[in-house]
Amino acid sequence: MPLPRPTTPAGRAALDAIIAAPSSALLAFDFDGTLAPIVADPRDSRPLPSVVDALAALAPVVGGTAVVTGRPAATAVAYGGLDRVPGITVLGHYGLERWEGGRLDAPDPHPGLAEVRAELPGLVEAARARFPGAEGTAVEDKERALAVHTRRAADPEGALRELRGPLERLAERTGLAVEPGRMVIELRPPGMDKGAALAGLAADRGARSLLYAGDDLGDLPAFGTVRRLRADGVPGLAVCSGSTEVSALAEEADLVVDGPAGVAALLEGLLAAVRPG
Structure with a gap:
């Protein structure tokens, strides 16, 4: 699968850094509209099987994989079969919840x-x-x-x-x-967004390069984190899972792909570029 190239110099540099040293790269994704197509009833949302397959294959090669979503973390895991992805971290409710290795850490509900x-x-x-x-x-x-x-x-x-x-x-x-x-x-609840969640996870993992893919306005703070980390010397790639409904995100992206199918193609191309042998 051909690997799409970002349209910005910073995005191209980040993709090259991920390929050159995948073991120190963090790959993070929104859920709905990025891994899973948007559907009329959110209870019917499921990721494309090819997306989860590619994530599962990439996980042992890269430094970390993550999903950052507004959904409850356990719901994203169950809907997505994300427990098939070795070592994945799922940050639910914009980072208020954290699921890893079958364990869920969550705060008390906001009053x-x-x-x-x-x-x-x-x-x-x-x-x-x-x-x-x-x-x-x-x-x-x-x-x-x-x-x-x-x-x-x-x-x-x-x-x-x-x-x-x-x-x-x-x-x-x-x-x-x-x-x-x-x-x-x-x-x-206030006080957390996808940008703060992504920044915390990148620090936890000691990420030396970063990819974040999203599709909606709630992903703009994560794109902001990508830019801030770039300014601190961490190459970062912001990917928009394209939608005619949210042009603001595409304008901020280094790479625009054609929805979840485009995300799957990106991951498959990345897998081919970093897989040993």
Whole structure:
């Protein structure tokens, strides 16, 4: 499988560094939209088998593999069969949870979540009454966060606009942070994002080169971490799992690939470049 080349000099230098010394490289990925195609019902999300196969083959060769996701870590592991990847670290809820080797470390739930859990159904129902295009909006309970999805709504963009203000006010009142995404708004505990999670993991692993791939606005902080580590002398490659819905991420990327299938092709090409023999 041909290895795609980044469009930026910094990205090309990082890819070359990963290939030259894979044992000190950290490869990290978002879950939905990056390893797994976006689907209407998040409970149906599953990574492409070729992605997990390539990660499992790469894991013994590189310094570390990781998934950084807004999902609960155990859910990502179960949905993805990620326990097949030797030594993988799964950071759930933007880094609040950490799964490694079958062990999950997680904090107590944020106290504001109980109030949000109680009020959110009524808030969504009120939005449907005001705006018929919000019909089909769904709430996902992630245990330590709650998300409102409009992808299945009659008017997804209109429903998102209708809900944004009420959700922001609810988050402010309960001490939660608002995380916008592709046809979704999530209310989650503050103080952690994918950038901080990635920086901490890179430090833990002593990474001397880094690849991070994502597809949504929540991945922008991780791209920021890639840039900051580059400034500190750690070559980093920011990969966008391409989507017409999120152009802002593509503009910040060193390499844009065609969704999860493109991520699989990138990993297969990288595997061919670093595999001994």
